[in-house]
Amino acid sequence: MGKSSKDKRDLYYRKAKEQGYRARSAFKLLQLDDDFHFLQQAVRVVDLCAAPGSWSQVLSRRLFPQSSDNSDRKIVAVDLQPMSPIDNVITLQADITHPKTLQTITELFEGKKADFICSDGAPDVTGLHDLDEYVQQQLILSALQLSTCLLRKGGNFVAKIFRGRDIDMLYSQLGYLFEKVICAKPRSSRGTSLESFIVCLGYNPPANWEPKLDVNSSVEDFFQGCDIGKLRLEDKCPNYHEEPRSIATFIACGGLSSFDSDATYHVDTSTPALDPVQSPTNPPYKKALELKRRGKMTRAI
């Protein structure tokens, strides 16, 4: 989150800095919780793909209000990237697909199950819509496989989705594990973006299904045995067939009184732009940018 002219046009961006959030996405979770209240009774929560940590900040502020007894509450935030510390949040730099991560979290929760698990993660977007959607769904399923090992029956799961051509297949799959699956879009998420959030309420896995994380099995393997409706790796590659799809109920969150992220607001620009709460990370193409700045990337031939 940089310090830029974004301040002028993006009210949520500006508000995030004012309120000390590391990213404007904090408002998305706040608006989702305002509608669904999944944090109200939550004691143990997990934030997956948590960096830079704006959702963990929201969890921390909602679960640990001042002047109340919060002693049994625990928040664990997991990401492959390092994260700077957040009050009341235990941060783990770990792979969410690895059994060791599950073991660590289980130990932190002293064997007790989690009430709420969320993931705001998104992969590198390539521009190949079908691949991007697939990778995003695999990321959600990775978060989900860990979640099935951690969630208590009746627990809730929230993750970022892109509403593309196969989203109805994901809805259908999640329908096998939760009582209710809703597609929610907070007002802080732009209407012009494909981004939405899948809100899965009331974890209710099929009876007789024992989720088991294994380093050598893929996400697809993991959900075999649980009748999640996806193709199984059988002995013979099947012919093309339509896979189960279902449409989830859509709910807009945040209320009409909250800011519209598609709108242009005329804000007073005389107040100086605040510094970002956390500096932007180094992109992998940093050296390429540097070479370009030094004029080494011009078309000399």
Add this chain to the structure above:
Amino acid sequence: MLQKLNHVGPSLAVKFYEKWCLCSQGPFIEVFDYSNGSSINRCHIFHRNKVHGISIDKTSGNVLVYGSRSFSIVNINDLFSKSEVLDQEKMTGEWIMSGEFSFNKEEIYLLTSYNRVLIIDPDNFTVKSTHFVEGERSILYSGSIKVLRHKVLVNAGTIMNGIIVWELDSKKKIHTLRGHEGSIFYVTTSNNGKLLASCSDDRSIIIWDMVSGKLLSRAWGHTARIWNLKFFNDDTQLISVSEDCTCRVWNYKNDELTIKDIFESHLTKNVWGVDVEETNLIAISGGNDGRLKVTELVPHNRSCNIELSLESISEQCDGFIHKANEIVKGFHWFDFGLVLITSEGNILEYLQNIEEWKFLDYDDRFFSFSITQGNENTIFFMNNKCLLTSFKFDKFGSVLQKVDYELELLTKTVNCLSVRHTAHFYLIIESPNPRDPLLMLKFNHGSCAPTERYTFSKPENMISSCAEVHNNRLLVGARFSLAFIFDLASETKPPIVVKTQAADAITSINYLETTENDALFSMTNRDGTYFFVAVDFRSSVYKTIHANKISRGFLEGSFYDSNDDFFVYGFKSNLFHIYNESQQYEVFSQPCGGAHRQWKLFGSQEQQQVLCFVKNSTLNITKIPKGKYPGALKNGTHGREIRDISFRKRSNYCKENLLFITGSEDTTVKLSSINSETGAIQNFWTLKSHVSGLQRCKFICDNFFITCSAREELFLWELNDQFSHPYVNLKQKLIPSMNNPDLRIMDFDVLFLNGDTCDFIMATVYSDSSVKVWHYFNEQNSFTLIIDGRYETCCIWNVAFIPLQNCLKLLIAPTDGHLITWDITNSVPFEIRNNELFDRGLKLETKQLQNWSEKILVHTAGIKSLDVKLDKSSDSFKVYSGGDDNAVAITKFTNNDNYTMKAEILDHDSYAASSTVTSVNLLDNDTKLLATSVDQVIRIRDITNDKLKITESKYTTVADTGSSDIVTLPNVQKTLILIGGLGLSCWRDE
């Protein structure tokens, strides 16, 4: 029934096979003969999934096609003859990253996104086994399989852990190659299996030693992500394609990767696939723009035939002694070779057949200043003291005649321009003395002496830069973007002064054609603009009917080729380049040190073009290679999402073709035509006036369309179709109210006044919730604000005028999901009668928008699109809307009295789509509703009983589906449908 006619969209896989090229586009593979660009067949491979990769087994003629979780083994003959092979589609559980035949062709290998290889029997599709490396199953962004005689290597490009190279049989990891930063986007083995090339998010290419796993070389150059790599030429060269739209060739020699060539081959943004045909050294690349670009790697762009300094010429040229500081002042290229003059007055000749230099003459009257022009086998030199000397040659370059001609009408001479015509040759000579006339000499071809002489009084502000002669008129292009038209029949008559909207000198004027009384000329301006100007000589009236700008650089000239593509040429940074402006790609480039150098382009595109220029006091002569192959097998469309589409509805353009415009995220608007029988699309112009991504574009009548975007940009364009190509000119812009780059005009609607298509009112809605109504007065070409106001604070996505008998309603649809109407009957200074508006000469003034009159919540999120149907009784109307809440609804507004209405939802489908509904259109005399949504399904609903009843749904390959338009074909009772998003698909409802 919906019939699919055509699809243009991202092409991911391209593969040469003998004299053909197999190219994927969506779920299809199209086979082309690349020698002439003809399409042999298009075969539908997968039901939904896109074809991402093709592998060919040449011995059996089997082709392994894969994409997403689908694969198919197709006989090559079927690709050449069948329209579909859908029943052969097979599925796997995971995304297929790469697929290959085994060495003995008895198995196929599929590498999945979880770094596992499925070994499959191609006869019965059983999975014989699944191989993977213990503990390595993180998701991949890329991967490839290298089948060698004795082993099979798997290269897996991971997100975090570099490249994992493993051996298929033993399932043993061989290398973990670390050196890149970020996700690995492509990895490939050299043909001999000794090298590995990879690229990642860090935008570099690394060559690795397959034996030691050592990093051998790392090269930079691409300015965005690289998507594909391929070794060729005995593994001594590598080709790469990138998000930066370029295709680059690299040399690999002595353990070092160095750049050799850069080709700008696709439109913003992304080039996905590439292949090289090694015998003829041509490359094929497929981009997001759907273009299939053929690039000839040899002959090189820069095959300079001659590159010599005067000093080295003097070594080969008897009789010519080069002086220090002597430079080339001018030259002309003939069929026999080149004639040049130096700053000392030395005249030299290069004979191309015998490759020899000859000294012709020394004339000190041309010391320091000379201007050179040539025609047929005659060259003219002019000095600044009114002397014109010409040499006439025979066809072998021997001097036949030398003639001196005194320009006695002038006191001094500063510029000499030439115009070559079929019948005659002209020299136009200018004096720096304002009292001197402008002189024109007319020559017969091959003659040294003029047959006629014309003099014109020179306009005060004219500094000439180029000229053209047509229909007994002389056209002179000049500085300050001015052109002057002199009448040869009446030399004393003052010229017509043509003013064009550009900043610099006019660099070329070409006559194109005449229809009715209008003669059409193309003009280029050095500042990068080009124009088409229609002149009626009888009435001395001219009109700019087209103006456009190239993205970067200076323009020097233009021409149409035999395929009717329009080309421009000029300088871009340090390059001279020729650019196909119709199709938007470069056809030739030559580093020449940049503009303002001494240069000339000789010859014609049909025969041979020769570029001569002087760089660092070195003379360069380059014969521009004529392409042996078509520049593209398919031209494609925008390289980014198409945000809006609009047909010109009322009249056809050229037989069964219809004109349409597309506005894209790439900030351009394209004018194209579509064949209503075949769906074939032809691009005419890519309009570059907008600086941000387009929101909407719409034809408001046959010859006007409007486009809008951020920065409050709203442009009114005029279309002219009287000539053999359609032309478009930006007629008027709306003046922004403030300097806010984010303030977007989201939508507009237009209502013509007085029953014609001249004056109109226009409503505009904004991202800051503003609502404005304007009056456009055609005669003065001006917009006047007549209503100004605001809804709330949310962004407004749609607006429509609804004339209801004697009232005028304004309808908007914002992000809050409501439909809101105003009665603006009394706010507009027009009489409203029977649903039409009439200008009665009332005063135009800006009124404030009153409070809205009706408001109804229809969608739970923003309304993306709507269409309106006026009921026959004219006291009610219906709104068909599609929203971000995946819903489609019908809302009816009925008049209570003149000013208030009753609003009710007649039907509402919350589960209309599984994703955002992005566009709705009424079809078939308003009996059906077409809706597109981001789930890539087109749905048609019957709406006859005010109920939404699905009658048909079809999957579209266009991702990020965001726009549509329809047109009813009057004679055949069919509807043509265009769907836009990332690509364009064309359907017919019949």
